[in-house]
Amino acid sequence: MCWRLLFQELQVKLQVRKTSLQSQLEQVWRCLVEEPVGIIGLYGMGGVGKTTLLTRINNKFLESQNNFDCVIWVVVSKDLRVEKIQEDIGKKIGLSDDSWKSKSVEEKAVDILRRLREKRFVLLLDDLWERVDLTEVGVPLPGPQNTTSKVVFTTRSINVCGSMESHRKFKVACLSEEDAWELFREKVGQETLESDHEIVELAQTVAKECDGLPLALITIGRAMAYRKKAEQWRRAIEILRRSASEFADLGEKVYSLLKFSYDSLQNDTVRSCFLYCCLYPEDYGILKWDLIDCWIGEEFLGESDRFGAENRGYDILDTLVRACLLEEVEDDKVKMHDVIRDMALWITCEIEKEKRNFLVCAGAGLKEAPDVKGWENVRRLSLMQNQIKTLSEVPTCPHLHTLFLASNMELEMIADGFFQFMPSLKVLKMSRCGQFEGFQLPIGMSELGSSLELLDISYTTITELPEELKLLVNLKCLNLSWTSRLNKIPRQLISNSSRLGVLRMFATGYGYFHEAPEDSVLFGGGEVLIQELLGLKYLEVLELTLGSYHALQILLSSNKLKSCIRSLFLQLTGDT
Structure with a gap:
């Protein structure tokens, strides 16, 4: 039932008319249930x-009677990881406990093969960019002589259909002119179309400019939904034609069409917030509050108080979701459709290439960092979710505002002095870095003292914070959540950060309170920490871990701190 609801929700969000793909659905369905075909490829351009x-x-498998035991859905994406595919399959066939997750790829493959051999299954693989070795995953290979199970995948490249040895392939084409107009008309709305006698004809012209691409029709249709003056539509046609004519490549033509929705955003602040989202990897679920923390750190939101800035951030997220530039994937997360993300990257790399604002290598499978010589003029840099092991060179980045190093789990070493030539750095995200014992911050962090506003080292194995962090006097947001081994936070480090508005320490040091030294604010279960927090006059958001009843009593005696608490982790010892 959960999967059915998930896919129904996705279907509603994508907003493509049922009749548009009905004939193709029937064609593929017949192939699946009536023909001796094991592997089917669906290919076509992004957003089609x-x-x-x-x-x-x-949904058809879930809703109709058929001869299959299970239907398995896996999103693959550019950053192909066999472990992730195995985990998704494992959840559907009863292989998902912690002991199984700790097995090697080879061991998991044996288990999956053993289970799937006993079943008639359908494996649906979405968004392939390269060949998936089904044998390595543990999936029994369907073939002309073995079609009791099926594999269906989607890809943008017909070459992937070949490398996957698909027995049949179907091209998913753009909509016909008639279907495209019906979809566009639905998005614009009858009220707008009838508001001026010229608009229907102009709207048909705009729809034709979309070349039948559903994502473009939906995005631009939404952008035009409240444009009730004919002149606004003529201007839209002019912009679309001028941009599209500048780029001969079809892919760029798609992005220029999608860029119209970006250009239609109400101001540069909203546009900057949108482009910031492309720093995250493809298909990444971005926590709303985490994204807003970054926007505040970059000073995009311009509010003097945290509450006002946070509210404005959520308003902007709502604007971007309604414009179909972001999708809500859960109550607390958003993500970029991969075509929209490609368009955003195209804007940052092509439209603004002279400014060199962005360098994005997120989820690119990098084993080592790109040459630091290329970082000099960059303002926003993302190396997130790679397999980088060392950052041994010291870059010079006078203009860098944001640096994403998060989810480089194999990161073993960051060179001392790495941050010393980043005088403008405001946002530094290092969560889930270095998942090994002994991870530590490099010497020289104090060089960020006058600029850094957000530091995120959550979900790391760090055991102590260096004394020099006391010099980060401009820090407004510090995230130490789930640093379970952290037992030393030097005294006065928190209180010296007098501008701190957000402190996230959920599950910080929870397993190591008893090892906290006397010069740590965690000594005694956090009593010293509470005393330092009482002096932070700008504090508005507090997520906290405490290890003693006395510390809890001090916390509860402060109306100021109680009003800031968002979450509280208690591992209490001592007298009640």
């Missing part, structure tokens, strides 16, 4: 509706 078609195939 491949995922929508695969979603409908999934």
Whole structure:
């Protein structure tokens, strides 16, 4: 039932008319249930509706009687990881406990093969960019002589259909002119179309400029939904034609069409917030509050108080979701459709290439960092979710505002002095870095003292914070959540950060309170920490871990601190 609701929700969000892909759905369905075909490839350009078609195939299996035991959905994406595919399959066939997750890829493959050999299954793989070795995953290979199970995948490249040895392939084409107009008209709304006698004809012209691409029709249709003057529509046609004519490549033409929705955003602040989202990897669920923390750190939101800035951040997220530039994937997360993200990267790399604002290598499978000589003029740099082991060179980045190093789990060493030539750095994210014992921050962090506003080292194995962090006097947001081994936070480090508005320490040091030395604010279960927090006059958001009843009593005696608490982790010892 959960999967059915998930896919129904996805279907609603993608907003593609049922009749548009109905004939293709019936064609693929017949192939699946009536023909001796094991592997089927669905290919086509980004945003054309491949995922929508695969979603409908999934729903049809769930809603109709068939001879299959299980239907498995896996999103693969550019950053192909066999472990992730195995985990998703494992959840559907009863292999998901902690002991199984700790097994090697080879061991998991044996277990998956053993389970799937006993079943008639359908495996739906969404968004392939390269060949998936099904044998390595543990999936029994369907073939002309073994079609009791099926594999269906989507891809933008017909070459992937070849490398996957698909027995049949179907091209998912753009909508016909008639279907495209119906979809566009639905998004614009009848009220707008009838508001001026010229608009219907102009709207048909705009729809034609979209070349039948569903994502473009939806995005631009939404952008035009409240444009009730003919002149606004003529201007839209002019912009679309001028931009599209500048780029001969079809991919760029798609991005220029999608860029119209970006250009239609109400101001530069909203546009900056949107482009910031492309720093995250493809198909990444971005926590809303985490993204807003970064926007505040970059000073995009311009509010004097945290509450006002946070509210404005959520308003901007709502604006971007309604404009189909972001999708809500859970109550607390958003993500970029991969075509929209590609368009955002195109804007940052092509439209603003002279400014060199962005360098994005997130989820690129890098084993080592790109040459630091290319960082000099960059303002926002993302190396997030790679397999980088060392950052041994010291870069010179006078203009850098944001640096994402998060989720480089194999990171063993950051050179001392790495941050010393980043005088403008405001946002530094290092969560989930270095998942090994002994991870530590490099010497020279104090050089960020006058600029750094957000520091995130959550979910790391760090055991102590260096004394020099006391010099980060401009820090407004510090995230230490789930640093369970952290037992030494030097005294006065927190209180010296007098501008601190957000402190996240949920599950910080919870397993190591008893090892906290006397010069740590965690000594005694956090009593010293509470005393330092009482002096932070700008504090508005507090997530906290305490290890003694006395510390809890001090906390509860402060109305100021109680009003800031968002979450509290208690591991209490001592007298009640």
